[in-house]
Amino acid sequence: MGEKIIKQKIVDAIRAIQAGDVQSYGQVAANAGYPGRARLVARILSDSEYPDLPWHRVLRSSGCIAFPAGSDMFDEQSRRLLAEGIVVTRGRVKLPDRIVDMDSLLWAPD
DNA sequence: AATTTGACCCGTC
DNA sequence: AGACGGGCCAAAT
Numbered sequence: 050m051g052e053k054i055i056k057q058k059i060v061d062a063i064r065a066i067q068a069g070d071v072q073s074y075g076q077v078a079a080n081a082g083y084p085g086r087a088r089l090v091a092r093i094l095s096d097s098e099y100p101d102l103p104w105h106r107v108l109r110s111s112g113c114i115a116f117p118a119g120s121d122m123f124d125e126q127s128r129r130l131l132a133e134g135i136v137v138t139r140g141r142v143k144l145p146d147r148i149v150d151m152d153s154l155l156w157a158p159d
Numbered sequence: 160a161a162t163t164t165g166a167c168c169c170g171t172c
Numbered sequence: 173a174g175a176c177g178g179g180c181c182a183a184a185t
Contacts, residue, residue, distance in 0.1 A: 052182080074167050087167040088180055095166055096183095107166080115166040122166075 058082060059090055060099055066106040069133045071142055073110040091115070105129035113141040 062081035066072050072080070074087035083089070087110075094104045105126045109115050116123040118140050127137045135142050 075169090078167090085168080085180060088165075089167095089182075091166045092182065104166080109166085110168060126166095 055083060056093060059093055063102050063107065066103055069135065071106050071108050071135060073108055075110050077107060108142060
């Protein structure tokens with residue numbers, strides 16, 4: 050399999066992320082058909098060869114932004130996510146798999 | 160040609 | 173919450 054084809058599949062997977070949604074590097078790789086290749090996703094996003102990708106919708110598996118807190122990229126990504134209605138708290142987005150129960154409503158620090 | 164460097168991930172402790 | 177080891181691997185040194 051040519052490296053070029055793999056890259057294109059991953060680019061497609063990144064483009065497939067809808068506004069207002071997010072995905073981890075690993076998920077993108079898996080969706081493209083290449084599980085375990087999260088690093089390749091990261092490299093492609095940092096590569097100027099593929100401009101205009103919705104890079105801000107890709108996060109670490111922990112749900113946090115991959116850039117150092119306070120960096121320009123960090124701030125830019127936070128802004129873009131917020132513009133799509135995704136709340137970012139302490140560099141971490143609220144993941145959709147979060148379960149709302151009485152305990153967290155009463156005792157959650159936020 | 161060998162080594163280091165990343166917008167990473169996962170299980171385990 | 174964090175640390176550590178192993179996996180991943182194209183590009184840059």
